[in-house]
Amino acid sequence: MKLKLNIWRQKNAKTDGKMTSYQLNHVEEDMSFLEMLDILNEDLILKGDDPVAFDHDCREGICGACSMTINGTPHGPEKETTTCQLHMRKFKDGQTINIEPFRAKAFPVIKDLVVDRNAFDRIMQKGGYISVRTGQAQDANNIPISKKNADLAMDAAACIGCGACVAACPNGAAMLFVSAKVNQFALLPQGQIERKERVIGMVNQMEAEGFGACTNHFECEAACPKSISVKFIAKLNTEYLKATLTKNSF
Amino acid sequence: MILDAKMPSGPVQDKWDKHRFDMKLINPANKRKFKVLVVGTGLGGAAAAASMAELGYQVEAFTYNDSPRRAHSIAAQGGINAAKNYQNDGDSVWRLFYDTVKGGDFRSREGNVYRLAMVSRNIIDQCVAQGVPFAREYGGLLANRSFGGAQVSRTFYARGQTGQQLLLGAYSALSKEVGGGRVKMHTRKEMMDIVNIDGVCRGIVTRDMVTGKIESHWGDAVVLATGGYGNVFFLSTNAQACNVTATYRAYKKGAAFANPCFTQIHPTCIPVSGDHQSKLTLMSESLRNDGRIWVPKKVGDNRSPELIPENERDYYLERKYPSFGNLSPRDISSRAAKEVCDEGRGVGATGYGVYLDFSTAIARVGQEMIAERYGNLFEMYERITGDNPYKTPMRIFPASHYTMGGLWVDYNLMTTVPGLHAIGEANFSDHGANRLGASALMQGLADGYFILPYTIGNYLAQAPLDKIDTNHAEFKKAEDEASAKINKIMSLKGKRTSTSFHRELGLLMWDKVGMGRNESGIKEALSKIPQIREEFWSNLTVPGSGAELNVSLERALRTADFLEFAELLAWDALERDESCGAHYREEHIHPDGEAKRDDTNFAHVAAWEYQGENIKPVRHQEQLEFENVHLAVRSYK
Numbered sequence: 001m002k003l004k005l006n007i008w009r010q011k012n013a014k015t016d017g018k019m020t021s022y023q024l025n026h027v028e029e030d031m032s033f034l035e036m037l038d039i040l041n042e043d044l045i046l047k048g049d050d051p052v053a054f055d056h057d058c059r060e061g062i063c064g065a066c067s068m069t070i071n072g073t074p075h076g077p078e079k080e081t082t083t084c085q086l087h088m089r090k091f092k093d094g095q096t097i098n099i100e101p102f103r104a105k106a107f108p109v110i111k112d113l114v115v116d117r118n119a120f121d122r123i124m125q126k127g128g129y130i131s132v133r134t135g136q137a138q139d140a141n142n143i144p145i146s147k148k149n150a151d152l153a154m155d156a157a158a159c160i161g162c163g164a165c166v167a168a169c170p171n172g173a174a175m176l177f178v179s180a181k182v183n184q185f186a187l188l189p190q191g192q193i194e195r196k197e198r199v200i201g202m203v204n205q206m207e208a209e210g211f212g213a214c215t216n217h218f219e220c221e222a223a224c225p226k227s228i229s230v231k232f233i234a235k236l237n238t239e240y241l242k243a244t245l246t247k248n249s250f
Numbered sequence: 251m252i253l254d255a256k257m258p259s260g261p262v263q264d265k266w267d268k269h270r271f272d273m274k275l276i277n278p279a280n281k282r283k284f285k286v287l288v289v290g291t292g293l294g295g296a297a298a299a300a301s302m303a304e305l306g307y308q309v310e311a312f313t314y315n316d317s318p319r320r321a322h323s324i325a326a327q328g329g330i331n332a333a334k335n336y337q338n339d340g341d342s343v344w345r346l347f348y349d350t351v352k353g354g355d356f357r358s359r360e361g362n363v364y365r366l367a368m369v370s371r372n373i374i375d376q377c378v379a380q381g382v383p384f385a386r387e388y389g390g391l392l393a394n395r396s397f398g399g400a401q402v403s404r405t406f407y408a409r410g411q412t413g414q415q416l417l418l419g420a421y422s423a424l425s426k427e428v429g430g431g432r433v434k435m436h437t438r439k440e441m442m443d444i445v446n447i448d449g450v451c452r453g454i455v456t457r458d459m460v461t462g463k464i465e466s467h468w469g470d471a472v473v474l475a476t477g478g479y480g481n482v483f484f485l486s487t488n489a490q491a492c493n494v495t496a497t498y499r500a501y502k503k504g505a506a507f508a509n510p511c512f513t514q515i516h517p518t519c520i521p522v523s524g525d526h527q528s529k530l531t532l533m534s535e536s537l538r539n540d541g542r543i544w545v546p547k548k549v550g551d552n553r554s555p556e557l558i559p560e561n562e563r564d565y566y567l568e569r570k571y572p573s574f575g576n577l578s579p580r581d582i583s584s585r586a587a588k589e590v591c592d593e594g595r596g597v598g599a600t601g602y603g604v605y606l607d608f609s610t611a612i613a614r615v616g617q618e619m620i621a622e623r624y625g626n627l628f629e630m631y632e633r634i635t636g637d638n639p640y641k642t643p644m645r646i647f648p649a650s651h652y653t654m655g656g657l658w659v660d661y662n663l664m665t666t667v668p669g670l671h672a673i674g675e676a677n678f679s680d681h682g683a684n685r686l687g688a689s690a691l692m693q694g695l696a697d698g699y700f701i702l703p704y705t706i707g708n709y710l711a712q713a714p715l716d717k718i719d720t721n722h723a724e725f726k727k728a729e730d731e732a733s734a735k736i737n738k739i740m741s742l743k744g745k746r747t748s749t750s751f752h753r754e755l756g757l758l759m760w761d762k763v764g765m766g767r768n769e770s771g772i773k774e775a776l777s778k779i780p781q782i783r784e785e786f787w788s789n790l791t792v793p794g795s796g797a798e799l800n801v802s803l804e805r806a807l808r809t810a811d812f813l814e815f816a817e818l819l820a821w822d823a824l825e826r827d828e829s830c831g832a833h834y835r836e837e838h839i840h841p842d843g844e845a846k847r848d849d850t851n852f853a854h855v856a857a858w859e860y861q862g863e864n865i866k867p868v869r870h871q872e873q874l875e876f877e878n879v880h881l882a883v884r885s886y887k
């Protein structure tokens with residue numbers, strides 16, 4: 001199939017970017033979206049042009065590296081699918097495709113489609129863990145955990161940290177990301193001890209990083225390749241409120 | 251070069267305890283005087299960096315990914331082994347030890363493997379305490395599944411995302427240390443070289459992948475946790491960026507490279523669909539618990555699978571290996587698939603595929619149960635191929651997946667260069683000639699959480715470590731070499747992309763030094779690799795400059811090292827004139843087609859020492875002793 005691509009090109013963080021058009025004439029249906037870009041890049045390199053930079057690694061929809069907005073939707077039109085898992089059979093011959101980086105105040109563009117998502121790491125550093133020194137743990141089966149809670153914790157833990165939720169949100173909020181981690185640990189007995197400090201620390205850092213507030217658009221859930229539920233955001237709000245109200249009580 | 255494994259004396263089950271007692275300790279206040287550099291933040295690196303920081307060492311960690319949450323480890327699907335015997339099915343440390351030595355076809359060190367089996371139990375405890383949501387039974391206790399090469403259920407899993415959950419656990423622990431200022435994290439930094447001073451490893455040189463800046467970092471010890479080299483075959487199940495640079499650079503600076511020809515081919519991957527293909531996707535081996543593998547009995551039978559009646563199907567693994575059946579070890583299953591395809595009985599457009607059929611299991615336990623076990627894998631398969639595996643059998647074929655070979659390390663996980671350690675897939679230590687499923691995650695975490703943090707203390711307590719900094723001439727020299735290499739690449743301005751060279755190399759390696767190998771094929775590869783390399787260094791093109799984010803330069807640098815390393819792999823395959831585990835020399839097979847080991851001449855580790863550009867490296871041997879698991883023909887019948 002033939003495609004017209006409009007791609008965001010930006011040399012580095014300091015320069016302005018713009019959309020540039022490319023024509024591709026030999027795209028196969030079985031190609032993944034990134035393989036389609038690989039072909040474009042091979043052509044560009046042979047012409048001596050700079051290939052389009054984009055983040056990617058696993059190409060299996062699990063590492064969360066790939067991060068582009070395709071025709072206005074983070075990770076493109078297919079539900080519950082990362083860009084690397086999106087295949088060209090979902091597009092039509094002759095179609096025009098607009099490709100941009102994930103856009104958000106807290107995710108500055110580094111080059112072309114590559115953005116800096118280290119803000120997520122800094123949020124994690126403020127409480128996204130259970131403190132257990134290596135070697136201290138008791139036997140794993142000493143604390144039974146109901147299958148229901150373990151499954152729910154896994155639903156939350158499935159987040160791949162790609163940032164599509166932020167890019168999809170009109171406010172650039174990171175609530176879905178933060179709620180996933182907070183809920184994973186809140187659902188497990190091991191997570192109870194640091195429960196309050198965790199939610200307060202992570203939410204405060206989220207605000208400090210310049211992520212916006214949640215005003216219930218729910219675009220995040222729609223864009224999430226792992227369909228993390230917005231129900232976790234409601235729980236996060238309750239967790240945060242409870243924690244701030246009771247942090248000094250005993 | 252002397253290969254001293256530093257194996258503690260005494261019975262195998264007491265070695266680690268004895269060694270821990272014998273090791274020198276550093277008092278807590280003194281630990282912070284030592285700085286350790288950890289390259290790689292996959293399972294091995296993240297676990298090691300977090301654990302060493304907790305102990306009080308200064309740690310700096312490096313990854314070429316944009317975040318330590320995104321290492322290749324994240325893609326592991328199936329699970330992690332541990333000798334917990336929670337299923338009461340007869341498992342024990344001894345049995346896991348035995349299975350691993352046998353599964354590795356008697357080419358690993360007993361002492362190391364026993365220690366691995368021992369600490370496997372601590373890993374599960376540690377991860378559960380960190381909040382890793384492993385699958386559970388209705389009673390609230392941990393669930394298990396079984397994996398190839400074992401007759402007990404000892405594999406712990408988190409849906410089809412075990413690697414993700416374990417890595418995020420280690421990443422959480424690391425995040426805590428970074429937040430507390432005890433680990434300095436460097437993202438988007440690619441290690442270009444190690445730096446030795448007076449024969450001791452004292453640092454590394456990196457390239458900042460955003461600015462292109464070449465930088466030096468000093469440390470009192472360096473740990474390489476940089477993963478495997480499966481991408482030498484170009485197409486593999488590894489993440490795109492996985493490469494051999496870190497370990498190969500270390501090899502060129504004096505670290506012996508052990509058993510490079512031990513590369514594992516995974517039996518259950520989605521077959522190649524065309525030339526555009528950039529990677530092969532693994533379908534977890536756990537699928538073999540419920541899927542049955544078959545091809546048509548008749549050559550050239552291209553009816554669609556549902557039209558082929560039961561009695562015209564050949565469930566070849568169940569037929570040839572009745573006691574292990576569809577759960578036979580990886581090397582055996584992979585070769586069996588290749589064999590039926592070579593006979594012309596393969597399925598799919600290319601004829602290089604076999605069916606993995608769930609209809610029996612769906613009839614037995616219901617679609618819902620199958621969806622719960624493998625839902626995300628089925629979705630992934632459908633996204634990639636357009637077929638629905640609940641209705642029509644999956645098509646699978648073997649692909650390069652894991653590398654047992656790696657830097658030679660002693661019992662303390664130190665390479666032949668003092669101060670330089672290697673952990674996880676980057677070392678060669680525990681899997682012999684074939685790794686069992688769900689044992690890589692186990693080994694990475696064992697090394698990172700439970701072994702290296704102890705043994706490195708023993709090294710630091712005794713090492714002659716002068717005060718140095720990055721102004722030392724050796725750092726400048728390594729920086730200059732790295733810059734010179736980049737400048738050379740940028741100046742070539744030829745006509746081919748680095749991807750095209752990598753693909754050419756990969757095809758050659760897959761063809762001649764892949765699943766089946768023979769002397770003339772390997773020799774052919776050995777004559778062609780230098781030609782590809784020569785063309786690379788004269789006809790490569792990389793646009794842009796070295797002083798910016800340059801994806802094609804990154805690829806070119808990695809490909810350059812693969813082009814040298816491939817030759818080492820081929821030499822090793824040639825000189826290991828036997829078949830063992832995943833190393834299948836077609837000259838050495840039993841009449842029934844099984845690998846034929848030669849224990850008289852090859853019950854050893856081959857460790858290669860670099861001699862200089864275009865000079866054949868020297869092959870050293872570390873003899874392996876089997877005192878507990880008796881050398882026997884590996885049989886899964």
Ligand SMILES: Cc1cc2nc3c(=O)[nH]c(=O)nc-3n(C[C@H](O)[C@H](O)[C@H](O)COP(=O)(O)OP(=O)(O)OC[C@H]3O[C@@H](n4cnc5c(N)ncnc54)[C@H](O)[C@@H]3O)c2cc1C
Pocket residue numbers: 289290291292293294295312313314315320321322323324325326327328329330331412413439440441442475476477478487488489492493495496532651652673674675676687688689690691692694
């Ligand atoms: C698809 C797939 C599924 C798998 N499933 C399983 C399974 O179910 N069970 C199991 O036990 N095993 C499984 N494995 C194997 C297992 O995942 C790996 O062997 C293991 O995760 C390797 O971990 P590691 O820490 O050694 O290295 P990796 O996770 O590969 O990490 C390497 C790290 O090193 C960094 N790095 C590398 N080179 C450099 C450099 N030059 N400079 C800076 N940083 C560098 C990378 O950025 C990364 O952080 C699977 C493998 C694949 C491919």
Ligand code: FES
Pocket residue numbers: 055056057058059060061062063064065066082083084085
């Ligand atoms: S490349 Fe890993 S999720 Fe897309």
